[in-house]
Amino acid sequence: MDIKQLNKTELQVMKYLWRIRKGFMKDIVDQFPQPGPAYTTISTLIGRMVEKKYIGFNKVGRDKEYFPLLKKNDYFNAQMKDMVSNFFNNSASQFASFFTKNADMSMEEMEELQRILQQKINKKKEL
Template sequence: MQLSKAEEQLMQLLWKQKRAFMKDLIDASPEPKPASTTVATLLKRMQDKGFVDYVQEGRSREYFPLIKKKDYFSKQVNGMIKSFFNDDTAQFASFFTQETNLSKKELEELRMIIDSEIKKKK
């Protein structure tokens, strides 16, 4: 299951705040602030998709994420590699390193991360 762009933006705020009332999410949103009806609709959709839930606090609902940010984005990246790069991680790595205009320093940092992961797999 995937989030729409608007849902993902709202989810980013919720991951950052960990727990939030709708008012908190609206306050944390960039200008122009979304209408409360829009945020309520997005939260309901996100709840139906299994991304958020809430606890009732009087007349208000305190929302919290049901999925970790890392898990969501890992799934998205793996899906992109599968669909856009025919499940070929080397093709993805080639595209990523060439098309993102990484500096020599950034490429060296990337190599260090990869080397570290290789050592862990031994």
């Protein structure tokens, strides 16, 4: 599946569905801050997201219960790869350098990052 960047409203819908796992149109519309988009606008948007295979649905009587087909982790990974490719010349080390220089991280967060990297290094060495 080619995962494109979601627009702001699509991302709101997906975040809600990722959190609750499934919901009816009314549930989704109710998640938007008021005054939110019109019911018909969300309905059209969800229809397009179904066509793109980001969302699926089951018929429950006359209603449709929607659920995410696009996994949150898959979307996040695709966006990160795209960002590293577009802004850091496909270099994870350039990204890591930028991130560590510009992120306001606590000592605990830096130690956690170091631990994660060390685990990854150890796994690579085992191969």
